Amino acid sequence: SGSDPEGRIDGKTHPFKMTRRARVRGMEGKVRLGVVGCGLIGRKHLDAARDKSWIEIGAVADLNLAAAEAVSKEYGVPKRFTDAAELFAQPDINAVVLSTPAAGRAELAVQALRRGKHVLIEKPSATRAAELERIRDVQGDRVVAFCTSRFRFLKHAQAAAEYLQSGQLGELRVIRCRAVKSAGRPPEKEPPAWRYRIDMNGGGIWFNWGCYDLDYLFGITGWKLEPVEALAQTWGTDPDRFPYTGAGADGETHGTGLIRCKGGAVVTFERGEYAAAPAEESWQIIGSHGALTLQMTTARKNSLIASKFVPGTGTVSTVIWEGDEDWGILHDGPLLDFTNAILERRSPSTGLEQAYSAQLALDLMCDSARTGKIISVSERKGRL
Numbered sequence: 001s002g003s004d005p006e007g008r009i010d011g012k013t014h015p016f017k018m019t020r021r022a023r024v025r026g027m028e029g030k031v032r033l034g035v036v037g038c039g040l041i042g043r044k045h046l047d048a049a050r051d052k053s054w055i056e057i058g059a060v061a062d063l064n065l066a067a068a069e070a071v072s073k074e075y076g077v078p079k080r081f082t083d084a085a086e087l088f089a090q091p092d093i094n095a096v097v098l099s100t101p102a103a104g105r106a107e108l109a110v111q112a113l114r115r116g117k118h119v120l121i122e123k124p125s126a127t128r129a130a131e132l133e134r135i136r137d138v139q140g141d142r143v144v145a146f147c148t149s150r151f152r153f154l155k156h157a158q159a160a161a162e163y164l165q166s167g168q169l170g171e172l173r174v175i176r177c178r179a180v181k182s183a184g185r186p187p188e189k190e191p192p193a194w195r196y197r198i199d200m201n202g203g204g205i206w207f208n209w210g211c212y213d214l215d216y217l218f219g220i221t222g223w224k225l226e227p228v229e230a231l232a233q234t235w236g237t238d239p240d241r242f243p244y245t246g247a248g249a250d251g252e253t254h255g256t257g258l259i260r261c262k263g264g265a266v267v268t269f270e271r272g273e274y275a276a277a278p279a280e281e282s283w284q285i286i287g288s289h290g291a292l293t294l295q296m297t298t299a300r301k302n303s304l305i306a307s308k309f310v311p312g313t314g315t316v317s318t319v320i321w322e323g324d325e326d327w328g329i330l331h332d333g334p335l336l337d338f339t340n341a342i343l344e345r346r347s348p349s350t351g352l353e354q355a356y357s358a359q360l361a362l363d364l365m366c367d368s369a370r371t372g373k374i375i376s377v378s379e380r381k382g383r384l
Contacts, residue, residue, distance in 0.1 A: 031055050031339040032092055034117075036084045036108060037099035038062035038071040041122060045097045046075050048332040055339055061087040084108055088115040095143075095342060097335065098122060101194045102201050106131035110138050118143040120338040123150075124211040125355040127202030129363050132356045145338040145348035146355045148215035153333030153349070156302045159321040160294055161220040163306065169287030172221065172265040177213045179281045179297075180254070180272040186243035196237065196249035204251025206234070206362060210271045213283070214358040215350055216296050217267065221285065223354050225261045229376035230364035232257030237274075244274045257365035267361065293317075300324050 033049055035042050038060055049055045059079035062068040072080040081087045088096065088111055095118040098105050102124050109119050113135065125146045126132050135144060151157060194200040201207050218225050234255035237245045245253060254272035261267065285292045290308035303322035310316050334349075341348040350358075360377070367375040 029054060029343065031118075031342050032058045032094050033339075034059040034061070034087045034090065034093040034096045035071075035099060036061045036087060036096060037122075038064070038067040039099065042097070042099040043071065044331040045099060045120075045335050046071065046077075048335040049339075050075065052336070052339075054343060058093050059087045059090055085111060088112045088117060094118060095120070095339065097338075102127050102207065103194075103199060106134055109135050109144070113138045113140065113142055113144070116140075116142070118145075118338070118342050120145045120334060121147065121355075123148045124202055124207040124362075125350075125359050127207070129356055129359045132352060132359060136352050136356075139352065143338065143341045143348060144352050145334065145341060146215075146350040147334040148211045148355065148358065149219065149334055149337065149348070149350035150330045151212055151216045151296050152219045153329045153337070154296075154302070154325050155323055156294060156304055156321060156325065157216065157220055157296075160292060160304055161222070163292060163304070163320060164221055164285065168290055168306070168308070169285065169292060170289030171263075172224075172285065172287050174284075174286040175217050175221065175225065175265060175267045176282070176284045176286070177217060177268070178270045179209065179213065179283075180270065180275050180277060180279060181281075182277060182279045183241065183244065183274040191244065191246050193246050193248060196245040196251040196253070198251050201251065203366060204236075204245070204249065204253055205271050205273045206252055206255055206366070209273075210255075210269070210362060211358065213269065213271065213296065214267075214361055215354070217283065217285070218358050218361075219350065219354065223357060225265060225267065225361075226263075226357070227267075227361040227364055227377060228260050228262055229374055230257055230259045230361065230368050231374045232269075232365035232368040234366075234369040241274050252369070255365070255369060257368065259361050259364065269365070298325070300327070 031054060033055055035045055049057050057075060057077050060068055060071050060077050061081040061084045063082055065082050068080040096112050097120045098108050099122045106126060109121060112119050125148055195208055196204040234252035237249045237253050253274055256270040259267040281297060283294050283296050293305040295302055302325050304320050305317055306320045307315055307317040337349045364375045
């Protein structure tokens with residue numbers, strides 16, 4: 001991890017990190033944390049929480065008792081359970097992380113909120129936007145945060161958000177993502193079943209990675225994009241690609257869509273994995289006066305390129321930011337932002353309303369791909 005025990009990165013206070021003011025306000029200055037799900041991602045959250053002065057890890061839960069016991073021993077967690085409901089019932093726990101597969105996670109969130117806990121939800125935010133409506137009904141004054149925010153904790157994303165906030169691009173026109181990964185050698189081990197199962201994860205690559213793309217693009221543009229309608233197409237796993245996804249895969253491995261937003265901006269979106277095509281990953285925001293080209297996923301070194309039209313010269317592009325990324329913040333960021341939000345009594349980087357907006361865009365595309373029709377928000381009955 002790139003963060004230190006005082007919530008700084010590379011020795012500097014990070015905007016999503018714990019401040020001194022937060023550490024002395026509310027909840028006796030402590031977040032007493034429980035983690036549900038003791039797999040790889042649950043451990044990442046425990047790593048992020050470990051040695052943080054304002055976080056106390058109080059309990060873990062996993063259906064697999066051996067996994068819960070192993071994590072309890074490794075991280076020195078005093079309580080372990082095989083039933084999440086037992087963890088939620090602990091009066092000394094005031095916040096929980098849900099790092100379980102997407103199916104059934106909304107119900108866990110509802111149970112935790114009814115017990116008065118703050119909740120951090122792993123990606124994808126939901127399998128359908130309706131799940132977020134159920135969570136909103138019982139949220140009360142609790143913090144509900146989502147891990148789809150991960151890539152906005154990177155330094156370039158913060159610089160991009162600041163640049164976009166300045167309005168130099170003018171009116172937003174096209175927000176573009178094309179991220180297609182080619183197939184490499186088949187994995188030696190059987191891939192996790194949930195990654196491409198609709199009943200477990202809501203879908204395939206759009207729910208594994210597309211949820212990040214949408215949060216990233218909607219977030220750095222200030223959550224001003226309001227989906228109106230979408231047209232999309234998806235493709236499932238070709239039989240010769242089952243070694244990559246698992247034989248039971250029924251979710252999309254490739255999909256493309258167009259989302260028209262209120263005010264005329266359009267999101268063009270493509271995500272694919274194990275494609276019979278060269279890899280290409282690019283994200284771009286185009287406005288009436290200029291454009292911003294960026295890389296959500298990249299090597300350690302990253303940069304932002306701004307383009308603008310100069311009368312008499314034409315379009316000119318310049319690097320407006322470059323630097324080294326700290327990839328440790330991808331796993332630390334959501335948890336530390338979540339705990340910061342609890343103690344500062346503020347909204348998290350991605351809260352329920354933001355998660356709903358991105359999930360609604362995903363729902364519209366999924367419904368369009370399923371029906372072969374343009375799907376509009378007016379055909380839905382969302383309440384958030």
